[in-house]
Amino acid sequence: MAAKAKNSVWAFLASVQLALILIGLLASTSIIGTVVQQNKPPEHYVETWGKTGAAVIDALHLDNMYNSVWFLLMLGAFSLNLTVCSIDRLPGVIRQVRKDNLDNSPEQLLKMKLRHHAQVGGSVEDAAEQAAGWLGDKGWKTSRRSSEDGSILLFAQKGAWARYGVYVVHISILIILLGAVIGSPTVAKKILKNEQFAFKGGVMLPQTRATNRIFSHVDESEISLGFTVRCDFFDMHFYDNGMPKDYLSGLTVLEDGKEVLTTVIKVNKPLTYKGVTFYQSSYNDMHSPIIHLTNAATGKKMAFPVHPQQYDKTHSWQEEGGGQGMLRIQAAESIPLPDGKGSTTQMQIWMMDAQGPPSMFSIFYNQPVIIERPGAKYELSIGPHYATGLQVAKDPGVWWVYSGCALMLIGLYAAFFMSHRKMWVLIRREEDGQTEAVFAGTANKNSAGFAETFSALAENFGRKSN
Amino acid sequence: MITSSQLFGITTLAYLLSSAFYIGLLVFRQRKAGQIGLALALFGILAQTVGLGLRWRESYQLGIGHAPLTNMYESLLFFAWCTAIIYVLLEIKFKHPVIGSFAMPIPFITLAYTSVDKGLSKDISPLVPALQSNWLIAHVITCFIGYAAFAVAAGLGIMYLIKHFSQSGGSSDSSSGILPELRTLDDLIHKTIIFGFMWLSAGIITGAVWANEAWGTYWSWDPKETWSIITWFVYALTLHARFTRGWNGARIAWLALLGFVSVFFTYFGVNYWLSGLHSYGSN
Ligand code: HEM
Numbered sequence: 001m002a003a004k005a006k007n008s009v010w011a012f013l014a015s016v017q018l019a020l021i022l023i024g025l026l027a028s029t030s031i032i033g034t035v036v037q038q039n040k041p042p043e044h045y046v047e048t049w050g051k052t053g054a055a056v057i058d059a060l061h062l063d064n065m066y067n068s069v070w071f072l073l074m075l076g077a078f079s080l081n082l083t084v085c086s087i088d089r090l091p092g093v094i095r096q097v098r099k100d101n102l103d104n105s106p107e108q109l110l111k112m113k114l115r116h117h118a119q120v121g122g123s124v125e126d127a128a129e130q131a132a133g134w135l136g137d138k139g140w141k142t143s144r145r146s147s148e149d150g151s152i153l154l155f156a157q158k159g160a161w162a163r164y165g166v167y168v169v170h171i172s173i174l175i176i177l178l179g180a181v182i183g184s185p186t187v188a189k190k191i192l193k194n195e196q197f198a199f200k201g202g203v204m205l206p207q208t209r210a211t212n213r214i215f216s217h218v219d220e221s222e223i224s225l226g227f228t229v230r231c232d233f234f235d236m237h238f239y240d241n242g243m244p245k246d247y248l249s250g251l252t253v254l255e256d257g258k259e260v261l262t263t264v265i266k267v268n269k270p271l272t273y274k275g276v277t278f279y280q281s282s283y284n285d286m287h288s289p290i291i292h293l294t295n296a297a298t299g300k301k302m303a304f305p306v307h308p309q310q311y312d313k314t315h316s317w318q319e320e321g322g323g324q325g326m327l328r329i330q331a332a333e334s335i336p337l338p339d340g341k342g343s344t345t346q347m348q349i350w351m352m353d354a355q356g357p358p359s360m361f362s363i364f365y366n367q368p369v370i371i372e373r374p375g376a377k378y379e380l381s382i383g384p385h386y387a388t389g390l391q392v393a394k395d396p397g398v399w400w401v402y403s404g405c406a407l408m409l410i411g412l413y414a415a416f417f418m419s420h421r422k423m424w425v426l427i428r429r430e431e432d433g434q435t436e437a438v439f440a441g442t443a444n445k446n447s448a449g450f451a452e453t454f455s456a457l458a459e460n461f462g463r464k465s466n
Numbered sequence: 467m468i469t470s471s472q473l474f475g476i477t478t479l480a481y482l483l484s485s486a487f488y489i490g491l492l493v494f495r496q497r498k499a500g501q502i503g504l505a506l507a508l509f510g511i512l513a514q515t516v517g518l519g520l521r522w523r524e525s526y527q528l529g530i531g532h533a534p535l536t537n538m539y540e541s542l543l544f545f546a547w548c549t550a551i552i553y554v555l556l557e558i559k560f561k562h563p564v565i566g567s568f569a570m571p572i573p574f575i576t577l578a579y580t581s582v583d584k585g586l587s588k589d590i591s592p593l594v595p596a597l598q599s600n601w602l603i604a605h606v607i608t609c610f611i612g613y614a615a616f617a618v619a620a621g622l623g624i625m626y627l628i629k630h631f632s633q634s635g636g637s638s639d640s641s642s643g644i645l646p647e648l649r650t651l652d653d654l655i656h657k658t659i660i661f662g663f664m665w666l667s668a669g670i671i672t673g674a675v676w677a678n679e680a681w682g683t684y685w686s687w688d689p690k691e692t693w694s695i696i697t698w699f700v701y702a703l704t705l706h707a708r709f710t711r712g713w714n715g716a717r718i719a720w721l722a723l724l725g726f727v728s729v730f731f732t733y734f735g736v737n738y739w740l741s742g743l744h745s746y747g748s749n
Binding site for chain 2: 395409
């Protein structure tokens with residue numbers, strides 16, 4: 001009784017009926033979250049759906065439904081269904097793949113739809129060798145067994161593993177879901193109690209500033225990176241029509257104060273360091289100027305933020321050869337633009353480096369100039385001070401997800417387009433003393449295609465051996 | 467010198483005439499009409515291929531070279547092109563030209579729509595940073611091959627249902643007599659869905675990889691993503707219902723239509739209807 005109850009629960013969990021119900025439910029409820037906007041402030045729901053609507057949305061967590069308990073439970077049930085179904089069916093499939101196909105009786109072969117009888121000369125043994133050679137040449141490697149009545153059975157198959165295709169697809173779905181769990185910030189925080197294991201967050205990093213922590217998207221809490229990242233510069237380029245072309249940030253990674261890595265990231269070209277990935281996602285204007293200085297020979301970029309109240313502070317840097325460079329805004333004044341619309345700022349600069357006397361010159365806001373010094377050449381500009389907006393994520397599950405995806409495509413291909421084809425040849429002596437070769441074959445898919453292959457093989461053999 | 471948009475005009479006309487001849491085949495049962503329909507379809511595909519190539523080249527002449535796959539207009543062009551090609555391959559492989567009367571109108575209507583909808587920008591515009599990714603190209607190509615196959619499957623589904631209902635209605639001598647056997651249609655629906663499912667899966671996957679490269683999340687349940695997975699579920703359901711529950715015939719034909727409604731919604735509805743709903747909300 002108990003066993004029977006258990007069996008019926010198992011059968012239900014393994015059933016395709018349950019799968020159809022769950023897939024249907026997942027598909028139909030998913031619609032809700034595309035109509036009700038997700039993760040908006042409560043006012044939004046009252047405004048859009050009225051008081052009652054907003055109450056329903058709140059009660060069913062429709063404002064964050066893909067993370068709600070009921071939706072996750074449905075995904076869990078779906079995973080359980082897939083797991084049980086696979087456990088239930090895999091042994092049978094393995095048996096089918098491993099099956100001893102030389103066991104088949106002549107009666108079984110003679111019942112198969114694809115059959116061809118050919119008369120062959122010579123002994124049974126000769127004919128068997130001939131048939132094995134013929135099939136082998138065509139890529140069908142045969143195994144054989146002789147039986148007591150003097151007949152010989154040959155068997156060859158192709159694509160037996162294609163039977164696993166469906167299961168590869170099903171398991172790949174489980175692997176993807178597992179990857180999603182492994183990479184979930186919520187799981188890391190609430191279950192593993194280790195926020196650093198997996199997180200999604202962001203940080204606004206002004207040029208020249210460094211940070212060793214970022215802010216979680218989940219709850220704004222601080223997450224420590226375990227290393228430091230500095231924004232060397234932020235830059236953007238535009239097309240002639242004004243559309244944005246590029247956003248770039250120069251980033252340097254520091255460990256214990258030492259620079260270990262310097263790189264430039266762009267949208268679609270993130271930086272990954274120790275499993276943490278930095279994405280270019282936005283920027284902010286700090287509403288104060290910054291001095292950019294690039295050594296034209298070495299390409300070394302430097303930047304010095306200007307404090308509006310103390311703009312005439314002296315900035316200094318270390319030369320590669322060992323000397324020191326210095327730069328100062330001596331004076332700044334606002335001057336009207338030639339077209340009379342608005343104004344710009346003109347600044348007097350004092351600058352020196354390891355070689356030669358100091359240089360004095362003037363520069364306009366946001367207009368780069370080239371400075372030739374006796375020992376070096378620089379590009380200098382003074383422009384707006386930006387902060388780069390970085391999305392920062394650590395997702396240790398992503399490789400599970402990607403592997404699952406790759407497996408899914410392989411599995412789908414096998415399940416849809418490969419078939420398990422079997423071919424037998426029974427060679428026996430007929431009552432009239434003639435030797436007969438009986439070809440028989442089956443395929444679990446694309447039977448029309450296999451029928452063609454089969455008849456070409458079998459009929460041509462008959463023709464050839466006559 | 468002919469321009470890409472002139473070529474698309476010629477293509478539209480070719481698809482229209484092709485559809486007309488295929489419908490002629492359906493109505494008058496003249497084999498010749500089907501052959502002309504196929505020739506016109508092939509000619510249209512050729513003109514469109516050259517047109518797409520030219521548009522690609524034009525983008526390089528503007529100094530912003532990129533494959534013509536980056537906005538609504540270009541995706542519609544590509545969709546029409548895929549649908550026509552998939553249909554022609556289906557005819558070459560399975561030799562049922564009558565299907566053209568249901569399949570070729572799809573690329574025609576798509577192209578006609580691009581010339582009617584004035585809100586559709588046809589400019590070749592440069593790529594904003596988020597779109598500068600090879601994954602995007604892979605994503606668009608795979609998705610739209612999938613969508614095109616599902617469109618053809620829906621056309622087949624309509625044929626199936628017409629034949630099914632006219633047979634059960636007893637009028638055996640209507641034009642449905644020339645339609646392929648129900649069993650054949652059923653098999654073709656299944657085959658095109660399988661083909662589309664493979665590509666849609668690849669499309670969702672490449673989209674996820676692209677999102678992860680650009681924003682650091684492969685899945686964020688935004689309406690477009692969600693609708694693509696809904697579509698994927700609908701077809702997964704169809705495959706299982708058929709494969710393991712033995713559903714076939716009219717039920718699968720209806721599911722092929724439902725699946726295409728979902729495709730349509732993923733493609734258009736999310737852009738037009740859901741944002742529309744959003745704007746009602748703010749009133
Ligand atoms: C949405 C997720 C799923 C996908 C993408 C999927 C994919 C597939 C594919 C591609 C096939 C082969 C169909 C054919 O050859 O026409 C298949 C068969 C099958 N699926 Fe799924 N499947 C999913 C979910 C499930 C679930 C939850 C179950 C749980 C019971 C299930 C049970 C089966 C069974 C029993 C078969 C037939 C296997 C055989 O006997 O060859 N599937 N599935």
